[in-house]
Structures are given as structure tokens and as C-alpha cells.
Amino acid sequence: MVRFSDLGIGQDLVQxxxxxxxxxxxxxxIEAIPPAMDGKDICCRAPTGSGKTLAFGLPLIERASKAESQRPTSLVLTPTRELAEQIRNVLDPLASRYGMDVLSVYGGTSYGKQRTGLDRGVEILVACPGRLLDLMEKRALTLEDVEIIVLDEADRMADMGFMEPVCDIIESCGEKPQMILFSATLDDDVSRLVEMYQNDPEMIGIGPEEISMDSMEHLFWKIKPYQKTEVSVKSVKRAGRSIIFCRTRRGVDRLGDEMQEMGVELSTLHGGLNQRQRDRAMSKFASGRSMVLIATDVAARGIDVEGINCVIHYDPPDDAKVYKHRSGRTARAGSTGVVISLVKGNEKRRYDRIQKEVGIKKRFSEPHPDDLEKKEFKLVEPRSKRVKNRSNQNHNQRNPRRRDRRGRGQSDNSKRGKRKKRYSRQNDSPRNWGEEKRGRKGRKKRRGARRSHPGNNRRRSE
Structure with missing residues (x-):
């Protein structure tokens, strides 16, 4: 059995x-850490969820130099905010024990906190290309001290049009840094990066070269537009944990509202949400507090959530590559899954082309969500609800005989009840006047009580 210590990782980090x-x-x-520790460039093809973060993160923690203010020494570039935050959450607990700081910077959040972190000095900077270039233009940092640069999900950055910004960032580094590149596919754009910026890289391939379409069941259902929401609801209630992909932000919000009205616990995710909303949506879905995630293609790559039984293409993907990326959220790690495409009449030709490019041949049939395999899914209660239920349970256990304050045959031991009991023993006390029933008759009664009270009948001294 191979251990981390066998790969060159120090004993403190192994512990x-x-x-x-x-x-x-x-x-x-096992494949990537030894050459990374030796300072070699690496080009690794590996799928999402294979353990890439620690494959480049551990060498970064071991080899990163101490950083000065606004001068990070290691850089990780990612295509999405979610992936950047995910990487930071993995590396920060490990790096903090060695006095190293990890900072993530991305759009949709305040510049203030990010600039404060850079001023303090960070060894490992995890960044999205757009926000990093903005901060560089504002002179919030310089990359002249960067010794190691990691490109994670390089093919996804190419798909999102980040190739030119990535090249600008690499060329902004002072000396030629060690480059570690991870990608699910090594297409033309990624190959160009390797040729331009890597020096005799160590080539590593993990898993199949492409997402296998054979491990999942593909269904193409002919459907009318007004049927799409109802069929989607029936499908996810049969299949359990699911992801539904829509083309636009407005489509995500509209479908989310409709499905919530039909009793489905769900989360929505798209680029129009701020970072706190996106984090809350992903946390809710990943923790099991919602059964369905409705998203645009922003969630198709880089988000690793286990146990997805069903993927629904509510709107058609742009091409075969996007179809693979969406569908690859299910049937992972040897499990099975179902992929459902809701095909309107004018979309049949597009899906014919996608099937041909993907390498599958399926008939277009009428929708039969009731024929899907039934998968059980138990929602996890929100923490606030669990705490409330637990406190109520403990309260009842401590007071098994306690009833409602107005319950018959049982004394009221609450503060209010004890106060009433104490005042009721002193009917002539001024402290009890406030307990009298208010109203016209009550006012007359209180006025008479005040006049008849012994303390009010004293004569003033002449």
C-alpha cells in the first residue's frame, strides 16, 4: 500500500x-505528486472528483515560499467561483497549520476583503482569471514572485473564453514558473497552452479519455412545452436526487418557482446570484436539504456532488461536448444513472446531431416518468429545525407533567404565573392594581382602591 510519505510529503503534513x-x-x-515535488511541469488528464485538489495542493503547501505583502508565491487558476471556493476550503485547513495563508479571489464579491488579504500577504492565491486581472490593474498585487502556477479545469476555461486572460496572467509572472495543468480533456486549446508555456512536461492520464456514455441510460422524450414542468416533477420524484439544466437564468428561476409550488424541495444556481446565495444553494443541495438542483451550465463542470441519480436536459445543450459535461454529473464511480432529454418538435434535429457526435443511437419516445426506477431519498432537516425539535424534546423530558398555563388541575409555574400568584395574595396592594381588568368598570374599581388605601389617607404635615 502506497502512503503519502512514500510520495515525498513531509511527516508533519502526513500527520x-x-x-x-x-x-x-x-x-x-500517486502519479502527480512525485514529479510536482521535483519541480517538473505536469500535464494531467483527469476527471472531476478524482482527487486533483490534493494532487497539486500538497506540493504547493510543501514547496511554497514565504510571501510578502501583495506578492503571492503560488497561484491556482480556476474557471468558476464555486471551484475556487472549493479548493480554498480543502487547502486552508492544511496550510494554516504551517503559518501559510490561502486566499480565493473571484467576481461577485467585495474588493475590500480581497485587497485586505493580499495586503496581509498570502502564499497560495486561488483565483478566477477575470477578477485577478482586475486586481492587477488596480495594483493590488504583482505576480513577479509566483514560483508555481496551477491551471485547474483548463479545458473548461477554454470553453468559457478565458484563454487570452490566462495567457496574459502566465506572462505576467516574473521568471518562468513551474506549471501544473489539469484538464478533463486535452483538446486543441489545452494542447496550445502546453506547447507555449510548459517545458518537457510529465504527461499523466487518469481514467477514460472521455466521459463514458455507456454507464448511463439515455432517454429522449418527445414533449409539448406545457408538459415539461409536470414531467420533470414526476421524474425527479421517481429518480430522487437530480440536476436539471436550463439555458437561461430566467428559465432557472421560473422552473424553480413552478416546481416549488408542486412540492419539490430544490435549490437554484446561476450566474445572477451573488456568492453568498450560490454558496447557500450548493450547500443546501450537497448536504441533502434539497432533492433537486436547477442550474445553468455554470454547474456542469467542477462541482463534485455524489449520489446524483438523474440528469434532465430541460433545455437542449449547445453541442455534444456540453451534453457530455451535463450528463457526466450522474453514473459516477461505478454507479448507474439516467439522463432525460425533453425534446420539443423543433429540437429533434439538434438532438439527432448530438446523438451522432456522442456515439449513441436512441429512439424518441413518449414520456413515461412512472417507468423510471424508484429511488428513495430522505431529506435532511435544516439545522435550525433540528435544534428546535431537540430543545423541545429536552424541555418536555425535564417537565413531563407540565401542561398549558390554562390547563385544568395544574398550577402555572412560569414567571408570569408566579407573579400573578404572589400578587393575588395581596388584594389591597397597589402592585396588584395593574393586574385588574381594564375598562370603564375596572377604572372605577381601581380609583376607589387607590382612595381607600391606607397609604393615601395620610394628611400632609402643616
């Missing part, structure tokens, strides 16, 4: 991993 419950390295870590 930290052990305390975090990380005992054995994955295949991509």
Missing part, C-alpha cells in the same frame, strides 16, 4: 492528513 481522515492517496495523487 495532518491522518487527523483529517485522509489515509491513502488516490491514483492521480
Amino acid at each position: 495532518t492528513l491522518w487527523e483529517e481522515g485522509i489515509r491513502e492517496p488516490f491514483e492521480v495523487q
Whole structure:
């Protein structure tokens, strides 16, 4: 059995991993960590969820130099905010034990906190290309001290049009840094990056070269536009945990409202949400507090959530590559899954082309969501509700005989009840006047009580 210490990782970091419950390295870590520790450039093809973050993160923690203010020494570039935050959450607990700081910078959040972190000095900077260039233009940092640069999901950055910004960032580094590149596919754009910026890289391939379409069931249902929401609801109630992809932000919000009205617990995710809303949506879905995630293609790559039984193409994907990326959220790690495409009449030709490019041949049939395999899914209660239920349960256990304040045959031991009981023993006390029933008769009665009270009948001294 291979251990992290066999890969060149120091004993202190191995002990930290052990305390975090990380005992054995994955295949991509076994292949990538030794050359990364030797300072070699790496070009690795590996799917999402294979353990890439620690494959490049552990060498960064071991080899990163101490950073000065506004001068990070290691840089990780990612295509999306979610992936940047995910990487930071993995590396920060490990790096903090060695006095190293990890900072993530991306759009949709305040510049203030990010600039404060850079001023303090960070060894490992995790960034999206757009926000990083903005900060560089504002002179919030310089990349002249960067010794190691990591490109994670390089093919996704190419798909999103980040190739030119990525090249500008790489060329802004002072000396030629060590470059570690991870990508699910090594297409033309990624190959160009390798040729331009890597020096005799270590080539590593993990898993199949492409997402396997054979491990999932593909269904293409002919459908009218007004049927799409109803069929989607029936499908997810049969299949359990699911992701539904829409083309636009407005489509995500509209479908989310309609499905919530039909009793489906869901989360929505698209680029129009701020970072806090996006984090809350992903946390809700990943923790099991919602059964369905409705998203644009922003969630098709880089988000690793286990146990997805069904993917629904509510709107058609742009091409075969997007179809693969969407569908690859299910049937992972040896499990099975179902992929459903809702095909309107004018979309049949597009899906014919996608089937041909993907390498599958399926008939277009009428929708039969009731024929899907029934998968059980138990929603996790929100933490606030669990705490409330637990406190009520403990309260009842401590006071098993306690009833409502107005319950018959049972004294009221609350503060209010004790106060009333105490005042009721002193009917002539002025402290009890406020307990009298208010109203015209009550006012007359209180006025008479005040006049007849002994304390009010004293004569003033002449």
C-alpha cells in the first residue's frame, strides 16, 4: 500500500492528513505528486472528483515560499467561483497549520476583503482569471514572485473564453514558473497552452479519455412545452436526487418557482446570484436539504456532488461536448444513472446531431416518468429545525407533567404565573392594581382602591 510519505510529503503534513481522515492517496495523487515535488511541469488528464485538489495542493503547501505583502508565491487558476471556493476550503485547513495563508479571489464579491488579504500577504492565491486581472490593474498585487502556477479545469476555461486572460496572467509572472495543468480533456486549446508555456512536461492520464456514455441510460422524450414542468416533477420524484439544466437564468428561476409550488424541495444556481446565495444553494443541495438542483451550465463542470441519480436536459445543450459535461454529473464511480432529454418538435434535429457526435443511437419516445426506477431519498432537516425539535424534546423530558398555563388541575409555574400568584395574595396592594381588568368598570374599581388605601389617607404635615 502506497502512503503519502512514500510520495515525498513531509511527516508533519502526513500527520495532518491522518487527523483529517485522509489515509491513502488516490491514483492521480500517486502519479502527480512525485514529479510536482521535483519541480517538473505536469500535464494531467483527469476527471472531476478524482482527487486533483490534493494532487497539486500538497506540493504547493510543501514547496511554497514565504510571501510578502501583495506578492503571492503560488497561484491556482480556476474557471468558476464555486471551484475556487472549493479548493480554498480543502487547502486552508492544511496550510494554516504551517503559518501559510490561502486566499480565493473571484467576481461577485467585495474588493475590500480581497485587497485586505493580499495586503496581509498570502502564499497560495486561488483565483478566477477575470477578477485577478482586475486586481492587477488596480495594483493590488504583482505576480513577479509566483514560483508555481496551477491551471485547474483548463479545458473548461477554454470553453468559457478565458484563454487570452490566462495567457496574459502566465506572462505576467516574473521568471518562468513551474506549471501544473489539469484538464478533463486535452483538446486543441489545452494542447496550445502546453506547447507555449510548459517545458518537457510529465504527461499523466487518469481514467477514460472521455466521459463514458455507456454507464448511463439515455432517454429522449418527445414533449409539448406545457408538459415539461409536470414531467420533470414526476421524474425527479421517481429518480430522487437530480440536476436539471436550463439555458437561461430566467428559465432557472421560473422552473424553480413552478416546481416549488408542486412540492419539490430544490435549490437554484446561476450566474445572477451573488456568492453568498450560490454558496447557500450548493450547500443546501450537497448536504441533502434539497432533492433537486436547477442550474445553468455554470454547474456542469467542477462541482463534485455524489449520489446524483438523474440528469434532465430541460433545455437542449449547445453541442455534444456540453451534453457530455451535463450528463457526466450522474453514473459516477461505478454507479448507474439516467439522463432525460425533453425534446420539443423543433429540437429533434439538434438532438439527432448530438446523438451522432456522442456515439449513441436512441429512439424518441413518449414520456413515461412512472417507468423510471424508484429511488428513495430522505431529506435532511435544516439545522435550525433540528435544534428546535431537540430543545423541545429536552424541555418536555425535564417537565413531563407540565401542561398549558390554562390547563385544568395544574398550577402555572412560569414567571408570569408566579407573579400573578404572589400578587393575588395581596388584594389591597397597589402592585396588584395593574393586574385588574381594564375598562370603564375596572377604572372605577381601581380609583376607589387607590382612595381607600391606607397609604393615601395620610394628611400632609402643616
